[in-house]
Amino acid sequence: MAHVFQISGIKVRDKKRVLVQTIQQLGGKYIGGSVYQHVITHLIIPQVLSSEKFLAACAAGKWVVTPEYVLDSFKNGSWLPEGSYEVAISTGATPSFYPVRQWREKVASGRLAGAFQGWRVLLMVHEPTRRAMFKRLLKAGRAKVYRYPLPSHASLTHVMAKPVTENSKSHNAPCYPVSHIVQHLFGNNCEDMFNIRDDHPTEKKKCSFVDVDFSELQTELTDYVIKQEGRTRLRFPEFLGYHDPYRPQSQATETDFTNVGSMIDCGLFIEALDSIRSAVFPGLLPPAPYLVSLLEYAQQGNATSVFLRHFQQVMYSLLITNPPWLAPVKKYFTQVLQCPRCKTGLWPFLETAIRYCLSSEVTCHPLPGPALPTLLHFHSDLLAFFLKLFQGELHSLTTGDCVLAEGAGGSQASASGSLLYGTFWTVWERSTLLSRAVKQLTQLLVQAVIEDYTERDEKKSLHLADTLLDLLSVLVEFWCQQHFRLNQNLVGKGLKDLAEHFAVISQDVSPVVLAELVVRIRSTRLKLVIADAIFRSLCCRNGFTVGDETLSLKKMVLYYLPALGSLAQSPTGACLRTRSTSHSCTSQGTGCSAQSSLVNETSSEKENIPRGLHRVNAAGETLLHRACKRNQVETVLQILALPGTDVNVKDHAGWTPLHEACNHGSTACVEALLCHCPAPTLNNQVGGVSPLHDAVLNGHMDIAKMLLEHAGSVLLQQTDGGGRTPLDLVLATNLREQLLQSAQVGDSVVRNTSTQVLNLPLLEAGSSLLAHLIFSYQQERGLPSHTQPSDKPRSLGYMLVRALETHSHKKVTLGWTDQRTVRLVEDAETLLELSRGRFLGQVSQAVKECKGENTMFLMEILEDLKSQGSRH
Numbered sequence: 049m050a051h052v053f054q055i056s057g058i059k060v061r062d063k064k065r066v067l068v069q070t071i072q073q074l075g076g077k078y079i080g081g082s083v084y085q086h087v088i089t090h091l092i093i094p095q096v097l098s099s100e101k102f103l104a105a106c107a108a109g110k111w112v113v114t115p116e117y118v119l120d121s122f123k124n125g126s127w128l129p130e131g132s133y134e135v136a137i138s139t140g141a142t143p144s145f146y147p148v149r150q151w152r153e154k155v156a157s158g159r160l161a162g163a164f165q166g167w168r169v170l171l172m173v174h175e176p177t178r179r180a181m182f183k184r185l186l187k188a189g190r191a192k193v194y195r196y197p198l199p200s201h202a203s204l205t206h207v208m209a210k211p212v213t214e215n216s217k218s219h220n221a222p223c224y225p226v227s228h229i230v231q232h233l234f235g236n237n238c239e240d241m242f243n244i245r246d247d248h249p250t251e252k253k254k255c256s257f258v259d260v261d262f263s264e265l266q267t268e269l270t271d272y273v274i275k276q277e278g279r280t281r282l283r284f285p286e287f288l289g290y291h292d293p294y295r296p297q298s299q300a301t302e303t304d305f306t307n308v309g310s311m312i313d314c315g316l317f318i319e320a321l322d323s324i325r326s327a328v329f330p331g332l333l334p335p336a337p338y339l340v341s342l343l344e345y346a347q348q349g350n351a352t353s354v355f356l357r358h359f360q361q362v363m364y365s366l367l368i369t370n371p372p373w374l375a376p377v378k379k380y381f382t383q384v385l386q387c388p389r390c391k392t393g394l395w396p397f398l399e400t401a402i403r404y405c406l407s408s409e410v411t412c413h414p415l416p417g418p419a420l421p422t423l424l425h426f427h428s429d430l431l432a433f434f435l436k437l438f439q440g441e442l443h444s445l446t447t448g449d450c451v452l453a454e455g456a457g458g459s460q461a462s463a464s465g466s467l468l469y470g471t472f473w474t475v476w477e478r479s480t481l482l483s484r485a486v487k488q489l490t491q492l493l494v495q496a497v498i499e500d501y502t503e504r505d506e507k508k509s510l511h512l513a514d515t516l517l518d519l520l521s522v523l524v525e526f527w528c529q530q531h532f533r534l535n536q537n538l539v540g541k542g543l544k545d546l547a548e549h550f551a552v553i554s555q556d557v558s559p560v561v562l563a564e565l566v567v568r569i570r571s572t573r574l575k576l577v578i579a580d581a582i583f584r585s586l587c588c589r590n591g592f593t594v595g596d597e598t599l600s601l602k603k604m605v606l607y608y609l610p611a612l613g614s615l616a617q618s619p620t621g622a623c624l625r626t627r628s629t630s631h632s633c634t635s636q637g638t639g640c641s642a643q644s645s646l647v648n649e650t651s652s653e654k655e656n657i658p659r660g661l662h663r664v665n666a667a668g669e670t671l672l673h674r675a676c677k678r679n680q681v682e683t684v685l686q687i688l689a690l691p692g693t694d695v696n697v698k699d700h701a702g703w704t705p706l707h708e709a710c711n712h713g714s715t716a717c718v719e720a721l722l723c724h725c726p727a728p729t730l731n732n733q734v735g736g737v738s739p740l741h742d743a744v745l746n747g748h749m750d751i752a753k754m755l756l757e758h759a760g761s762v763l764l765q766q767t768d769g770g771g772r773t774p775l776d777l778v779l780a781t782n783l784r785e786q787l788l789q790s791a792q793v794g795d796s797v798v799r800n801t802s803t804q805v806l807n808l809p810l811l812e813a814g815s816s817l818l819a820h821l822i823f824s825y826q827q828e829r830g831l832p833s834h835t836q837p838s839d840k841p842r843s844l845g846y847m848l849v850r851a852l853e854t855h856s857h858k859k860v861t862l863g864w865t866d867q868r869t870v871r872l873v874e875d876a877e878t879l880l881e882l883s884r885g886r887f888l889g890q891v892s893q894a895v896k897e898c899k900g901e902n903t904m905f906l907m908e909i910l911e912d913l914k915s916q917g918s919r920h
Contacts, residue, residue, distance in 0.1 A: 051076035051127060054085060056101040057093045058115065067092065067115055070122045084184055092118065093135060100181050106148045106233050107163040107189030109155030116859070124772065126779055131884070136853035151189075151233070162190030163233055168202065170194050172209040172216045173226065182208070182226055262860055265851060268844050269869045272832050277868075278532055281571050282525050284443045308338050317345045321358055328365040336383040344388035349416030349423055356426045363433050372437060372467060373444040381437070381467065387412050394471045395485045398434055401427040402492045405512050406499060431515050438522045441468055446529065468526045481527050481542030482549055489520060490546070494554050501561050514568060521571035528573065543573065547581035559586055559813035563902075566820055576824040583817040587611045590618045590810070597733075598867070601825065601875040601913075605887040607731060608818055610762060612906075613892030616811040658686050668700030669708075676705040676721070679714035688724045695721060695728045702734040710742040710751050718751050722758050730759045736769030744777045753790040760794035762890060771858055805894050815895075816902040819909050829868075831876050852877050882914045 053071050055078070058064045068078045079085050084104035091105040091112045105112050117133035134149065154160040169191050173179040183193050186208075194202050198219070207223040209216035217223045305327070311320035321342055324334045339362075345351055346359055372381040386397045390412045400411040404427045407419050416423060445466065469478065477483040496513040524546070528539050554562060562582050569575035580599055597603050660671045672693075675683040684705075687693055696704050706728045709717040721728050730739055740763045743751040752774070756763060764787075767773055778784045805811055832844040851860050857877040861870045881887060888910065895903060 051090060052088045053078050053090045053092055053118075054081075054088045054101055054105075055092045056099045057095065057097045063115070067118055070118050074118075074121060074127060076127075083181075084188055086188060090117075090130070096135060100185060103229065103233065104185050104188035106151060107185065107229075109148065109152040109160075109162065111152065112148045116855075124776055126776060128776070132856040134853075136850065160190075162188065164189030164191035167191035167206055168194070168204050169206045169208055170196065170198055170202075170204050170219060170221065172196050172207065174210075178210070182210075182229075185229060262851065262862075265844075265847055265860070266864055266866075266869060269832075269848070269872055270866055272844060273829075273866070273868045273872060276829065277536065280446050280529075281573060282439075282442065282521065283446075284439045305335055305338065308334065312338060312341045317342060317351070318355055321355060321362065325358060325362055325365075328362060328369055330369045333366070333370060333377070333380055336380055339384045340388045343384070346426060347388070347415060347423070349420055351422075353422050353425075356422060356429075360426075360429045360433065364436070367433070367437055367440065371440060371444065373441050378465070378467060382470070385434075389413050394467065398431070398471065399485075399488060399492070401430045401434075402489075402496075402512070402516065405431070406492065406495055408495075428512065428515070431512070431519075435515055435519050435522070438468055438471075438519065438526075441466055442522050442526050442529075445526070466526075468523060472523050473527075479531075479538065480545070481524065482545045486520075486523065486546065487549065489516065489523075490550050491553055493517060493520060494550075494557060497554070497557055497561060497565055501558070513565070517565070517568055518570055521569060521574050524574045525571050543577045544581075546574075547577035550578055551581035551585040554582070555585065555589070560809055562586075563813040563816040566817060572824045572827045575820060576828050579817050579821040579824060583608065583611075583814065583821060586810075586814060586817070587615065590615060598871065599825070600871050600878075601822075602878040604818070604822060604825070605878065605882070605890055605910075606765065608821075609887070609890040609895075610731070610892070612811065612814050612818065612895050612903075615814040616805045616807060616892065616894045616898070618807045618810055657690065658683055661687065661690075668698070670697055670699070670705075672697065672705045673699055673703070673708050676709035676714050676717045677712050679709075679712065679717055681714075681716040681720055684717050684720050688720065693724075695724050696732065698732075702732075704728065704732050704739075706730070706739045707732070707734065707737075707742055710739040710748065710755070711746055713746065713748045713751065715748070715751055715754070718754055722754065727758070730755060730763060731766060733766065733768075736767065738763070738766045738768075738774075740764075740766065740774045741768050741777065744774045749783060749786070752787060756787060756790035757794045757797065760797070761788075761791035763794075764788075764791055765887075771856075805898050805900075808898070808900055811895065811898060812900045812902045815898075815900065815906040819902065819906040822906075822909055822913070829872065829875070831872065831879065848873065848876050849880070852880055879913060879916055882910075883916075885914075888914070 051071070051074070053076055055064060055067060058067070071078050079088060082100075084101045086104075086108060088105070088110060091101055091110055092115055093099075093102055093112060094115060096102070102112065111130050112135050113130055113133040114135055117128065117130060120133075121128045151160070151163045155162065164186055167186070167189075169186055171179060171182055171186070171193050173182055179195070186193050194204075198204070204219060204221035206228075207216055207219050207221050208226050208228065209223060210226045212223060212225055305324075308320045308323050311317075311323065320338065324338065324342075327334065342359060346356055351359075366381075370377045370380075372378045382394065385394050386392065387400060390396065392412060396412045400415070403411050404415055404419060405424060407417075409417075472485040472489075473483045493513065493516040496516055500513045524543070527542065531539050531542070559582075566575060566579045566582065569578060576599075597607075658671060660674075664670055665674070669677075672684065672687050672695075675681075675687070688695065695706075698704055706718065706721050708714070709721060732738065733741075737745075740752055740755050743749075743755065764774055775784055775787065778787065832848065852873070857870075857873045861873050864870050878887070891907075891910070896907065898904070
């Protein structure tokens with residue numbers, strides 16, 4: 049497309065000369081002069097002006113861009129997309145908006161020829177120069193302009209006058225002042241931005257359009273991110289009724305528990321328990337050995353259901369009247385809550401209760417079996433009690449109610465002495481979330497999930513998986529709160545390690561079950577990382593590897609949405625890899641399986657195994673990598689024919705065989721890889737370099753076309769580390785057109801082959817995971833919203849959107865070091881792009897047309913994101 053420019057508002061001669069020279073070096077054309085020329089395609093202005101050129105370009109639907117568009121295009125070596133360089137208008141009364149977009153899009157689509165199409169205007173302006181200017185402006189918007197006296201055949205729609213007189217009102221058409229031009233283009237709120245009503249229409253009036261201070265924006269966004277991440281996630285209203293630990297209630301009358309001990313010695317356990325039940329008051333604790341003896345009796349299997357229920361009541365009464373986050377009471381609970389025989393601490397006791405509910409023989413000591421229904425419910429109730437205890441402790445630590453008994457009543461106790469720490473972390477494990485006990489808990493959770501969906505109703509009624517999931521949420525929130533202020537990177541790593549571990553050990557669980565499990569996670573930060581890890585693992589096990597970039601809204605729409613289409617096309621009943629396969633697919637920067645799992649070496653297959661198949665060189669390159677580099681297509685085909693071949697295996701740097709084939713121009717190998725089922729992942733990037741980038745950078749256009757014909761234009765939207773798309777790397781116009789044609793062919797092929805859902809359960813599971821992933825992401829890292837209209841110019845959300853309407857997120861965040869803040873700005877840009885219809889092409893036709901409940905819900909979320917971008 050030809051680029052023809054005019055410039056307005058740049059008075060410094062050197063700056064203007066640089067722009068003109070740059071335009072010409074890029075193959076564009078510059079037209080000088082002080083009046084608007086309709087042949088231009090672009091107008092360059094530094095900011096909103098009330099000049100004739102600006103208003104006429106708006107009316108004609110031309111591109112109005114900042115000088116950075118030309119300068120950045122020169123750095124790129126070719127013309128960049130104009131969207132992120134459009135000039136925006138901001139006023140104190142309305143949000144920022146693009147002054148030409150509404151008209152430019154209408155003109156480009158053919159709906160209008162100009163903003164004033166259909167107007168037949170009698171222009172009654174006395175001063176000749178001003179009349180000529182208004183005539184050019186109206187004609188730029190495709191109005192028909194007459195002068196006084198009016199021809200007899202003319203039929204008017206508008207009379208525009210300056211000044212408005214009785215004579216101008218006497219014609220058979222509405223009469224307007226010339227300021228109506230601005231009202232029509234931008235609305236009434238922008239009328240005062242332009243001084244058209246004054247005697248000098250081309251002079252700029254001071255308006256409220258002020259560039260955003262990026263440094264101030266960075267500071268406010270950083271504060272917002274810190275507050276957002278440091279807020280309390282889990283709240284437990286049921287603990288608000290506890291007595292204030294700073295004002296302890298008066299201790300009850302001392303009770304003589306001697307008779308209780310005698311009853312226990314005589315085997316009168318029911319009577320002993322009844323005596324304790326009647327003597328539980330704040331500040332009054334029955335001797336711990338008595339409760340331990342009653343607990344041991346309960347575990348033997350001879351106790352009645354009434355006794356077991358009363359024992360639970362006693363424990364809950366103790367929890368309510370004597371909260372364990374009071375220092376001496378905590379020690380008391382530590383003595384009671386352990387196996388009465390083994391006395392090895394709280395976690396082994398808790399683990400034994402879980403394993404008994406799972407009918408496991410691995411307990412701290414043999415328990416009555418097979419599992420008795422009464423004991424099953426007793427241990428299940430014990431787990432519920434543990435959960436309530438830990439919820440209360442987390443609540444107390446969060447609200448500052450955890451106190452010491454010694455000294456002044458208001459001094460806070462350190463969380464390091466809490467039951468939560470003592471149960472799940474040793475002193476040497478506290479810097480990692482994934483401690484030995486936490487690993488065991490997640491493994492037991494997976495077993496409980498499997499049993500929940502496979503065992504008899506008796507087991508399902510225990511709700512064991514829900515209890516363990518809530519317990520995991522509590523300890524995750526506790527650990528994150530304790531470490532957030534000291535080391536936020538440590539928190540992020542801990543969450544990632546836990547999520548990857550869970551994704552690995554749950555590979556045998558049905559995706560449908562895992563998707564339902566994610567819905568039930570109470571902690572939003574835990575739900576976010578678990579949903580992400582499971583979704584990536586699910587994609588990897590079905591032959592589609594998503595990018596290794598940090599999770600962001602852009603990553604979800606750019607990589608995860610196309611992955612849904614691949615899940616929909618997976619064969620029904622496709623075999624998922626289990627734990628025998630390397631789980632590195634859930635780890636960043638590594639391949640989906642070990643090279644040693646490529647084959648199942650039976651004697652008959654060994655004859656077809658090429659030499660060196662299992663040899664990996666110092667760079668981590670497999671034989672498949674090396675064959676692709678050398679274009680040894682027979683070897684490639686021989687390897688691909690072996691069962692279990694991982695076509696996306698990565699070397700130590702992250703390069704896949706497809707990367708190597710594209711880099712070295714191995715056309716035959718690329719064709720062989722693309723024909724393999726499952727097909728290789730085409731959006732794998734290393735340092736931002738995708739296989740398509742590799743092919744284009746090295747001049748292998750035949751391979752580039754092959755890739756585009758296979759996957760379509762979605763590949764053209766990928767950007768490298770410098771923000772360049774593959775087309776940005778191609779300077780020759782004819783080559784760019786050829787690549788675009790290949791992409792169109794690919795889009796047609798994708799549309800024709802992906803309109804039918806082949807695996808609805810897998811798609812529904814993926815849609816559910818992605819829907820909750822987006823929802824949790826918004827809750828965890830949501831964008832600051834607009835406040836009341838009167839506060840909008842000062843609100844953080846308003847400043848962020850205004851900055852992005854005139855600059856790209858990379859320019860806004862240039863020099864910023866906090867990646868969380870950078871990602872927030874990128875998320876805001878993604879929302880704005882979604883509102884303009886970008887990225888939605890990532891959704892395959894099969895997904896769009898699917899009537900599954902979860903998939904339709906996901907589509908609604910995408911529409912909501914689109915509307916959010918519009919509101920911003």
